[in-house]
Amino acid sequence: GEDVEQSLFLSVREGDSSVINCTYTDSSSTYLYWYKQEPGAGLQLLTYIFSNMDMKQDQRLTVLLNKKDKHLSLRIADTQTGDSAIYFCAESRTGANNLFFGTGTRLTVIP
């Protein structure tokens, strides 16, 4: 994606928390999203946060946004084997009719 970066891989043990990080460079972001993609499947919208919020919690998912540092994270509590997938962060920007995707992080959950 255009200047939206993620680490490529993350491995965690079942039951632990996972934290997936994303950095972006454009200051005109309006919304930031987390999508999950399982092998051979489409993208599932997990959660999104408006750019003037700091945090959003939804069951096992916690999104933190540090707008000053342009850093977004997704914390998955009590990670399960079914959480193994590729996670994409994405942003929408003022004036742009598109989503800008990160490179994706492959999360592997070890039983």
Place this chain on the structure above:
Amino acid sequence: DTEVTQTPKHLVMGMTNKKSLKCEQHMGHRAMYWYKQKAKKPPELMFVYSYEKLSINESVPSRFSPECPNSSLLNLHLHALQPEDSALYLCASSPRGGPAWTEAFFGQGTRLTVV
């Protein structure tokens, strides 16, 4: 209903074939999108329809031809494709296009193989 339905799920076509991919949503969304995703890469935008009008074409070759017959349907017509066009084609929709995105929902994709 937050579903975007794409058909077919898999498609194998020869380089001289003509085929179409279909996408449908009944959420009342007025913006619909085609994305192309190669293996281990993020999706890349191809086309955007906003209020049934083509608003963005990301320099896609003319062998890909989009069509939006109504606000619920989006087609992608394929003709004379190349093997390098093999990819997962994703359709998405959002309540409206433009700078005030909220949710954007994706379909499960069509896995296209060109032989």
